[in-house]
Amino acid sequence: MAHVYAGLGDDGRKIFLYAADRKTKVRQVLWGDWLSLDGEEPDGWLRIKWSPNSNPQILYVPKADTVATRPLEIVFLDVGQGDGAVLITPETGDKEGVIVVDAGEGDNMERFLNGRFKAYRGFSFDSAVITHPDSDHYRGFSAIFANPKIGFRRIWHNGLVERAVSGTWAKLGAFVKDPVDKLTYQTELAQTEAEVRAQIPDRKANAKYGYPSMMQAALDNPKVGEIGMLSTEHGQIENGRSYMPGYAPSDARGYTIEVLGPAVERDAAGKARLRRIGGSYGETKNGHSILLRLAYDRFTVFFGGDLNEPAERYLLTRYAGLPAFPAAGSADYRLMVGKVAQRFRSDVMKVCHHGAAKVTDAFLEAVNPACFIISSGDEEGHVHPRPDLLGRLGRAGRGASPVLLSTELQRSTREKADQALIDKVGKAVAQLAAAPSPALAETIKADLAKLSKTNVDVYGAIYLKTDGQRLITAFKIEASSPTDLWFYYEYVFTPGGELVLVT
Structure with a gap:
């Protein structure tokens, strides 16, 4: 089917689809939205088949407001507490790549994939990235991997595969204290699919634990290809750097995805290992999150996983080549931040660990983004994003007014429940108690199902789109109308x- 894409108006001008009179705005469209063509009018307007499969109508758009190619898109999904993002490459057809980076804990990611891709391309995706074994990052993959209609060419993880046992450190297998540096290292990394299988061999035991059951579903799915570790040494190595396979400079896509963590170290015999970080199990598995930095022409985006303060200190000193973390404000401190910025500095940063406060100012200064994106949920006890962190982000961000976006804060919920329906159900229950009626029972059941539906009016998903020269970060507007759907910030380089922030 012939198609074009919605363009990006100059200086923040919004793009609309119009009725036949060319004056009545019917729907706002966002840069990169797919528009099915029905033909071109003599006056230079295009006829668009809008919603052809559900509520078909013919709308109109100036040809000048469309483009032939689409931008690269990243959707930071509102998964509640947790992380979940979908990267959609700018290529089309068989060359289009869809990369899912974490999937939250519930079914929001599965529902998004179904709604976004079912109609036009099916569910054969490029990659799934499980940044680390925390349930609010991986559990959403369980149903996705268990669905035989959904496939991934590759599944990447950070090498720390939790086994089907209770406890903490026992989940990660053998560890060794190095006789020279006196540090403790996890040494049983699952670098290959065969090693993943060897570490979770008991299907019955796997079913009792979250991470093993999720990984077992992936192993059982015939549409899943390679499963392996992704790190600074497990990737496509070019010029001494690690890239996600298929997204390195030599692949000539016009953009790259570099892997900046976990940072693998080698023992005296050359065996790969990951050091224990901060002394706790949670800090170690979080601190070795897969870290990705996407570079598309002039724009860069950093995915920070669940990094924490001790992990950031480790990475800062490692990338700067320093033996210890220097005193704040010292010459070595400034040198460290400058060196790390050469690898980590990015225009947009997916904030580490949902906006937790235990991060370093040095790491924020090294990344120094113009826009921060926080993925968090409100049904949790962590107080994410932390109010004190928000102030630190603003201070560490680039420019006079760094933008802070949050899936939780952008979400819109109804202030009150449907009181009339609640009253109706209450009266019906009283009637049913007085005189049993199957028909009334079914009515009550239907009304209760309606009351149990989500109270969310607008999910807080944040959309990032770039062609390498311009970039927008967008979210849906609360209580929106079809002609007022989106709010976005636009960035360009002088x-x-x-x-420069345009809007």
């Missing part, structure tokens, strides 16, 4: 290389 000829002198300065990043």
Whole structure:
């Protein structure tokens, strides 16, 4: 089917689809939205088949407001407490790549994939990235991997595969204290699919634990290809750097995805290992999150996983080549931040660990983004995002007014429940108690099902789109209408290389 894409208006001008009179705005469209063509009018307007499969109608758009190619898109999904993002490459057809980075804990990711891709391309995706074994990052993959209609060419994890046992450290297998540096290292990394299978061999035991059951579903899915570890040494190595396979400079896509963590170390015999970080199990598995940095022409985006303060200190000193973390404000401190910025500095940062406060100012200064994106949920006891962190982000961000976006804060919920329906159900229950009636019971059941539906009016998903020269971060507007659906910030670089916020 012939198609074009919605363009990006100059200086923040919004793009609309119009009725036949060319004056009545019917629907706002966002840069990159797919528009099915029905033909071109003599006056230069295009006829668009809108919603052809459900509520078909012919709408109109100026040809100048469309483009032939689409931008790269990243959707930071509102998964509640947790992380879940979908990267959609700018290629089309068989060359299009869909990468799912974490999937939250519930079914939001599965529902998004079904709604977004079912109609036009099916569910054969490029990659799934499980940044680390925390349930609010991986549990949403369980149903996705168990669905035989959904496939991934590759599944990547950070090498720390939790076994089907109770406890903490026992889940990760053998560890060794190095006789020279006196540090403790996890040494049983699952670098290959065969090693994953060897570490979770008991299907019955796997079913009792979250991570093993999720990974077992992936192993059982015939549409899943390679399963392996992704790290600074497990990737496509080019010029001494690790890239997600298929997204390295030599692949000539126009953009790259570099892997900046976990940082693998080698023992005296050359065996790969990951050091224990911060002394606790949670800090170690979080601190070795898969860290990705996407670079598309002039724009860069950093995915921070669940990094924490001790992990950031480790990475800062490692990338700067320093033996210890220097005192704040010292010459070595500034040198460290400058060196790390050469690898980590990004225009957009997916904030580490849902906006937890235990992060370092040095790491924020090294990344120095113009826009922060926080993925968090409100049904948790962690107080994410932390109010004190928000102030630190603003201070560490680039420019006079860094933008802070949060899936939780962008979400819109109804203030009150449906009181009339509640009253109706209450009266019906009283009637049913007085005189049993199967028909009334069914009515009550239907009304209760309606009351139990989500109270969310607008989910807080944050959309990032870029062609390498311009970039927008967008979210749906609360209580929106079809002609007022989106709010977005646009960024461009000046000829002198300065990043400027347009809207």
